[in-house]
Amino acid sequence: MTKPDVCVVGLGYIGLPTAAIFAHKGKQVHGVDVSPRTVAAVNSGKVPFVEPDLGGFVERAVSNGTLTASTEPVPASTYIIAVPTPFHDDHSADLSYIEAATRAVSRHLTGGELLILESTSPPGATQHMADVVAQERPDLAHAGIKFAHCPERVLPGRVMVELVENDRIVGGITPEAAEEARELYRVFCEGEILLTDATTAEMAKLVENSFRDVNIAFANELSIISDKLGIDVWELIELANHHPRVNILQPGPGVGGHCIAVDPWFIVAAAPDEARLIRTAREVNDSKPRYLMERIRAASEGTNEPTVAMLGLAFKPNIDDLRESPALQIVHDYAEAHPQSRVLAVEPHVEELPAKLAGLSNVRLTPTDEAIDAADVVVVLVDHDAFKAIPAHRVAEKQVVDSKGLWR
Numbered sequence: 320m321t322k323p324d325v326c327v328v329g330l331g332y333i334g335l336p337t338a339a340i341f342a343h344k345g346k347q348v349h350g351v352d353v354s355p356r357t358v359a360a361v362n363s364g365k366v367p368f369v370e371p372d373l374g375g376f377v378e379r380a381v382s383n384g385t386l387t388a389s390t391e392p393v394p395a396s397t398y399i400i401a402v403p404t405p406f407h408d409d410h411s412a413d414l415s416y417i418e419a420a421t422r423a424v425s426r427h428l429t430g431g432e433l434l435i436l437e438s439t440s441p442p443g444a445t446q447h448m449a450d451v452v453a454q455e456r457p458d459l460a461h462a463g464i465k466f467a468h469c470p471e472r473v474l475p476g477r478v479m480v481e482l483v484e485n486d487r488i489v490g491g492i493t494p495e496a497a498e499e500a501r502e503l504y505r506v507f508c509e510g511e512i513l514l515t516d517a518t519t520a521e522m523a524k525l526v527e528n529s530f531r532d533v534n535i536a537f538a539n540e541l542s543i544i545s546d547k548l549g550i551d552v553w554e555l556i557e558l559a560n561h562h563p564r565v566n567i568l569q570p571g572p573g574v575g576g577h578c579i580a581v582d583p584w585f586i587v588a589a590a591p592d593e594a595r596l597i598r599t600a601r602e603v604n605d606s607k608p609r610y611l612m613e614r615i616r617a618a619s620e621g622t623n624e625p626t627v628a629m630l631g632l633a634f635k636p637n638i639d640d641l642r643e644s645p646a647l648q649i650v651h652d653y654a655e656a657h658p659q660s661r662v663l664a665v666e667p668h669v670e671e672l673p674a675k676l677a678g679l680s681n682v683r684l685t686p687t688d689e690a691i692d693a694a695d696v697v698v699v700l701v702d703h704d705a706f707k708a709i710p711a712h713r714v715a716e717k718q719v720v721d722s723k724g725l726w727r
């Protein structure tokens with residue numbers, strides 16, 4: 320095998336599109352994943368998850384020999400690490416995946432390579448990666464190995480477009496590392512590539528997601544205050560947003576997905592005494608499912624063995640992604656706490672109940688109309704387009720708990 324230009328470690332939602340686009344632009348790319356299933360899929364030109372347009376890129380790159388894959392890294396000029404960064408119970412980042420990937424790469428270094436961390440990371444993670452290499456390979460202390468962080472801000476579902484069009488931030492442990500990383504991303508990135516130091520780049524990604532989280536928390540807090548004061552939060556926000564410099568976001572059942580609900584904790588863990596607003600925003604958003612549970616309980620009071628239609632399980636509209644979904648959590652927690660209730664879960668984007676609900680005998684995946692007809696209480700958890708099309712008169716006789724303001 321010719322020595323690849325780029326070795327991408329971690330072939331998930333971020334790593335595989337990145338590997339494929341470099342290959343598309345003529346770089347020789349080798350992808351690495353600990354999952355033999357993922358490696359086998361990639362080597363046969365397939366994508367083991369859903370992402371529009373990615374399949375064509377992978378298939379072409381594999382068939383013309385510019386993309387190969389294996390479970391172990393190989394010698395290369397540049398390594399890009401795109402492995403998961405979950406958090407521990409205390410909300411600090413779990414760096415063990417980055418450490419394992421860095422150790423695996425270290426064995427193949429000879430000097431002069433560029434190592435880029437793409438995983439969303441707490442401040443200091445890129446330096447930590449450099450420290451791991453220094454520990455593993457003291458023989459290369461003066462061999463000019465460079466380290467940079469290049470966070471990713473693509474939107475799932477539009478990754479192949481946004482990889483090319485989005486601006487990017489590149490932070491180097493040294494300015495030379497940042498420059499070299501910029502040259503590399505220039506190959507496919509048509510947006511601006513902005514250089515900084517590694518810690519600022521790490522924080523920039525976390526701050527972007529915290530900005531969203533804090534602003535959603537403000538809307539969620541307004542919805543709870545409005546319920547208490549007996550006013551319509553949707554009207555309130557619409558009116559306030561007529562101010563030329565006000566743009567309040569929309570409230571909902573909480574915050575889900577694996578970015579906005581996770582990344583702010585890395586800032587809190589790094590500066591626990593200082594990140595007061597960021598921590599509170601996380602707590603406000605995380606408490607919203609419990610608040611809605613109370614509202615559902617109150618709405619079904621007086622009905623023996625109530626039937627509750629729960630509209631939506633996904634973490635945001637018009638997708639099938641249930642990761643960290645507050646809607647899924649609400650359906651699960653309510654059904655578990657109320658075994659006498661019949662819970663009709665409605666999710667047009669999935670074909671079977673997710674594992675988290677499958678064990679609950681009082682939950683059934685139900686088509687929208689059937690669920691509404693049978694329900695005493697109708698709960699809106701996700702504003703899928705399919706639900707927006709339901710006219711208000713369909714629920715006029717029902718108790719309604721509407722976390723998305725569909726029928727106001």
Ligand SMILES: NC(=O)c1ccc[n+]([C@@H]2O[C@H](COP(=O)([O-])OP(=O)(O)OC[C@H]3O[C@@H](n4cnc5c(N)ncnc54)[C@H](O)[C@@H]3O)[C@@H](O)[C@H]2O)c1
Nearest residue numbers: 329330331332333352353401402403404419420438439471
């Ligand atoms: N998915 C997104 O929309 C998104 C957006 C921005 C940033 N990120 C960040 O990018 C990083 C990767 O996320 P993702 O969504 O691609 O995750 P993912 O779970 O889809 O993919 C990660 C891959 O890494 C592999 N892996 C784990 N340990 C490994 C190791 N030691 N060596 C080789 N492979 C290993 C896993 O098998 C998996 O295939 C995370 O830090 C995430 O926060 C993700």
